[in-house]
Amino acid sequence: MARPAVRIQVVEFGVLVGLALLVGRAAQVQLLHGRRWAEEAQAQRTERIVLPARRGALYDRHGTPLAVTQETYHVGIAPNELRDPAADGALISRRLGLTASAWQQALRRRYAYFAGPYSALEVQPLRSVRGVHLESVLNRFYPDPAVARATIGRVGDDGLGASGLERTLDSLLAGRAGAAVVLKDRAGREYESPARVIAPPVPGLDVVLTLDAELQEIAQRALDDALHRMDADGGDVVMLDPGSGEVLALASRQRDGSARPSAFTDTFEPGSLAKIFAAAALLSLRRVSPTDHVSGEGGKWRVLGRTITDDDPQPSLTLADAIRVSSNIAIAKFAARLTAAEQYTTLRDFGFGSFTGIEFPAEATGRLRPPAEWTRPSAASLAMGYELSVTPIQVAMAYGALANDGLLLQPTLIREVRSASGGVRYRHRPEPVRRVVSREVAAALRNLLRGVVERGTGAEAALTNFPVAAKTGTARRVVNGRYAAGEYTASFAALFPADQPQLVLVVKIDNPHKGSYFAAQTAAPVTRSMLEQALSARTVALDRARLSTAAPRAAAAPVDDDGGLVPYVVPWPYQPDSAGARPRRAVPDVAGFGIREAVRTLHRRGFRVALRGWGVAEHTWPAAGDSAAAGAMITLFADPHAGDRIRARGSAGARRGPRR
């Protein structure tokens, strides 16, 4: 037995050794391995996440949203965490639209996952339910999915544009994802912390399209009705503004109800629609005078081993008659005055056989063979619109060149590109491709087309009060490389109004089975119906003030003879929509105002207001001091922190002195 003093010394030594080991271990943990343990602790309490960027929105030309990004949710259920499985289950089933059996199945699993996606409204009552885990995800939402579906396209499962404009504009719309560190509590719930954003997400740019939602609806409904009534295989409608090349509406439909973008991708032989281009070459090169006549050959003419026929035989025809009654014989005879190169060059100049350059991921060039590949009857065939394949958008642009005094423009679907804060990054300006014919020849060609509607094959498209210029086209369809018996493409191209056209319409009906197959009885009435609807629509991009002065027959129309019908329709409250006619006024400076006050100020000044953001008014578009027509839409951008920025700008401005 050792002495007590020795035992105490042994215990003290043991304690000292223990303390030394403790300090040594602490030093090892803190100093040597400190970084690793700190990282591990950090990983347990925090998680690095990707902050998805909001995809830019797509709007129509009036600001109607066509595609927007919204926060939606996937829902996870941990059945063992539910406090009251019966009551919670009833609520969850109701909100997620689950059947009783589906819910019972979910309860049997350790963790049930419902991908949805569910909207914020649907999951709102579930937020407070223990055992329900919401995973937010940004989703693309199309307020009216049927509008211009093929043109707008869709976003794929990876969040990238998969088709249509969503694909073309992906680099603009997508934005740049950010990164952040989130805090986790003991239960694994995540909390975002503003102080831990590593890189904020950069939202995508918003794109204002040239499409007019109301015209688009008119086009789609008219096309659907026509295809149903005529039992046709499919069809397309294109409407565009010839002065800017902006496409206003694009509707495509196939028999099975699908809507692939056939206006860009499917080609057809235009038939008599192309006669006006032969006339353009003849007038430009002065190969024909207004009084030149050719024989109608009694409606049947055999040339180069081939028989050309007319449905409406005439004894003799001028060029105007050839266009008016759509005479194959006369246009073939007139076209013989052109060389192959001249005929080819004219068609090429109008844009056939090449891409239009529109911002769409897929476009067909059609087919226009060079003269070296022509056969002997090719010149006559091309004058009649055969041996040539075109897309509806090409036809619309070529007729647009006639409406635009001979200048061919590049078509566009994009009107503006804006940043998320509303700044305009790009605004479309008309882009001329080339001058195809002179101003005088274009006017003469429009006159020929006017004759088609007033006294020719396009009479079914005639309006009482407004002159229309148009051309019909009925062409045999090629099936498996041969002309199929009894199958036709009926097409119609119109300029509205005939003088200073504001609208080019192209209607194509594929293989109508019921009733007539002639464009005069199929596509022409559809065009008239669309024009009437466009005229009576509130927001359609027509300048009615210019129309009212360009309607010479309006005064002559007897308003009393309608037997009780509404004599006229004027939008109420009446808003003349010509920029020149509406009084312009300065946009007030509302920067720094509260939203309510800013909106009131703009309303008092006679503007309409579209609000973007919330908080304090920051700026407007058009900007303060710019002038805008009374009743124009002013976009007001607001931000909760705008006040600080405005004050900072104000003090900087004060240091620099007054701005002039």
Added chain:
Amino acid sequence: MARGRHWVALWLVAFLVTTWLVYARQTAAIRAARELADLRARRANLDGHRADLERRIRAAESRAVLVPRAQARLGLHLPSDSEIVLVPAPTGSR
């Protein structure tokens, strides 16, 4: 000896105060983060509500809905062009 105990007590108090401060700060941060998440949820909810209302307004305003109702209930019809008179807009300024 007594002086040593004072120092120990002082260090203990300092330790407790520091620990309490860390705890309080963490608690406040978690609470703020929770409030932030709630606010985000409310905003998402309001955004969803607005989108839903816009969609319903858009559907109600569409020609597919309005035209048949106007025809059936009010006896209206889409005007032909002869029934549309565009009033020339005044061009002079007052």
